[in-house]
Amino acid sequence: MPPVTxxxxxxxxxxxxxxxxxxxxxxxxxxxxxxxxxxxNTTPTKWKAVFQHVKEVSEELSQIFNKEDPHYDxxxxxxxxxxxxxxAQAEIAKSDxxxxxxxxxxxKYRDEIEVLRREYKEREKVRERYDHYxxxxxxxxxxxxxxxxxxxxxxxxxxxxxxxxxxxxxxIQKMETCWKKxxxxxxxxxxxxxxxxxRMVDEFAQTSEDVRPFVDDYLKNMKSSNTSFPNQxxxxxxxxxxxxxxxxxxxNDSTLDxxxxxxxxxxxxxxxSAPEKYPSIQSLTA
Amino acid sequence: MPPVTxxxxxxxxxxxxxxxxxxxxxxxxxxxxxxxxxxxNTTPTKWKAVFQHVKEVSEELSQIFNKEDPHYDxxxxxxxxxxxxxxAQAEIAKSDxxxxxxxxxxxKYRDEIEVLRREYKEREKVRERYDHYxxxxxxxxxxxxxxxxxxxxxxxxxxxxxxxxxxxxxxIQKMETCWKKxxxxxxxxxxxxxxxxxRMVDEFAQTSEDVRPFVDDYLKNMKSSNTSFPNQxxxxxxxxxxxxxxxxxxxNDSTLDxxxxxxxxxxxxxxxSAPEKYPSIQSLTA
Numbered sequence: 225m226p227p228v229t230x231x232x233x234x235x236x237x238x239x240x241x242x243x244x245x246x247x248x249x250x251x252x253x254x255x256x257x258x259x260x261x262x263x264x265n266t267t268p269t270k271w272k273a274v275f276q277h278v279k280e281v282s283e284e285l286s287q288i289f290n291k292e293d294p295h296y297d298x299x300x301x302x303x304x305x306x307x308x309x310x311x312a313q314a315e316i317a318k319s320d321x322x323x324x325x326x327x328x329x330x331x332k333y334r335d336e337i338e339v340l341r342r343e344y345k346e347r348e349k350v351r352e353r354y355d356h357y358x359x360x361x362x363x364x365x366x367x368x369x370x371x372x373x374x375x376x377x378x379x380x381x382x383x384x385x386x387x388x389x390x391x392x393x394x395x396i397q398k399m400e401t402c403w404k405k406x407x408x409x410x411x412x413x414x415x416x417x418x419x420x421x422x423r424m425v426d427e428f429a430q431t432s433e434d435v436r437p438f439v440d441d442y443l444k445n446m447k448s449s450n451t452s453f454p455n456q457x458x459x460x461x462x463x464x465x466x467x468x469x470x471x472x473x474x475x476n477d478s479t480l481d482x483x484x485x486x487x488x489x490x491x492x493x494x495x496x497s498a499p500e501k502y503p504s505i506q507s508l509t510a
Numbered sequence: 511m512p513p514v515t516x517x518x519x520x521x522x523x524x525x526x527x528x529x530x531x532x533x534x535x536x537x538x539x540x541x542x543x544x545x546x547x548x549x550x551n552t553t554p555t556k557w558k559a560v561f562q563h564v565k566e567v568s569e570e571l572s573q574i575f576n577k578e579d580p581h582y583d584x585x586x587x588x589x590x591x592x593x594x595x596x597x598a599q600a601e602i603a604k605s606d607x608x609x610x611x612x613x614x615x616x617x618k619y620r621d622e623i624e625v626l627r628r629e630y631k632e633r634e635k636v637r638e639r640y641d642h643y644x645x646x647x648x649x650x651x652x653x654x655x656x657x658x659x660x661x662x663x664x665x666x667x668x669x670x671x672x673x674x675x676x677x678x679x680x681x682i683q684k685m686e687t688c689w690k691k692x693x694x695x696x697x698x699x700x701x702x703x704x705x706x707x708x709r710m711v712d713e714f715a716q717t718s719e720d721v722r723p724f725v726d727d728y729l730k731n732m733k734s735s736n737t738s739f740p741n742q743x744x745x746x747x748x749x750x751x752x753x754x755x756x757x758x759x760x761x762n763d764s765t766l767d768x769x770x771x772x773x774x775x776x777x778x779x780x781x782x783s784a785p786e787k788y789p790s791i792q793s794l795t796a
Binding site: 249252253256259260263264267270271273274277278280281282284285287288289293294295296298299302305322406407408410411412413414415417418419421422425428429432435436438439442443446 | 535538539542545546549550553556557559560563564566567568570571573574575579580581582584585588591608692693694696697698699700701703704705707708711714715718721722724725728729732
């Protein structure tokens, strides 16, 4: 791309649109890094909020339960799962080599852009030298100065111009190479983001296995106690369907009779087999 | 339980420890309701925070991507999954009959306790009347008043006492019945809490299916490019093992060489088959 020379002003400045273009591109990349890097870093805190909340509510609900109470089993399962997940998410948040790598790479990439920004500014000196001799020669020629002096400055201008073009081409080359990396760096950041979510979700799915049967039972009872229930086929014996928890009343157009919608939670033998992992429930004898 | 009469004071007050016990129990229940009810109501906002965050970061990472860029497929999958989940969680938050039922029942239960609190206070009048005749008869007898007057007041005291015992027994009975409900109401609240989490997690697992292959590929590449990788058997062909996302470097005791830890994201044919669902990525031709 040929240099564009300003037509006006006492010090016409050579502008290279290509290097400006790449600097703009790198600024865009850096702006994304500046937004994403702190967010990727704090992603676990969002999960922490979810699961501290679940743990808290589960524990609050357990406060006045006794081991002998009906439904102690679901309360116990909830408290155990809440606690287990809360410590698991802390572990995931603490140690995540994929996130650490992605963050590290984002930061290194930002540093690399900063180095190029300095080179871009350094190049200004070369550009100024080039413009200096261009203006000077222009003046010498306009004023009809002696030929040897003009030739001497023509040589200086040529050197400055060569240097200007060489440095410009070099910085542009580096900028382009640097800019192209963003696709890989950002793809890794995206993978790190989703990897973190998946670990959290997988951990949750595993940890909540003990609670799921209670929820499924409840939904089945809800279905059988609600005569106007719309999806008679739902929550049947199909284990995989039951696995995917759906709102059984979501498509119910009839007005929800909340009294009917509470299935009677029946006590069964589960209570006796409930693991006694939770000794700290307050013992309040009524 | 016999009434306990204070030995001191000008107006000895009959105290029934049983009714105080049940009122205390109901206060404890109400305190749990007051804590849990608003939290159960705002549970979806915690999830909203997680998934708005994921959606935002995914979109920010996509900002300067072009359709033709390498790794556009993972960026696209991330953006699509982030958007899909964000609207799905809003839907789950909006319509959840299990949560609505549990909240409704918690609120009705609180109202029921409030009614009993009023009855408990109303009973004070009956207690005051009883104590009034007790003190009065005591004074009449102490002052040696005439027998007919004493007998008239003995009858009044008997009526007041009968009424006091009847009302007390009735309120205690109601309180006990009411209190016992907490196990079922709280069990339902716990189920509603976990049901909500499970729907969110199930939705996430389904929505993120398109992103998971990229994450799994990345982890495989990470493994093969890291020679000091500790778990050589991990991330093999076992689909169920690969399904459960684990940190492949979590047990790596050697210092993490982050440069080696970045697997080269290789372009493959996925890009060509990526669905063009995402037309709004800014088209910036470099």
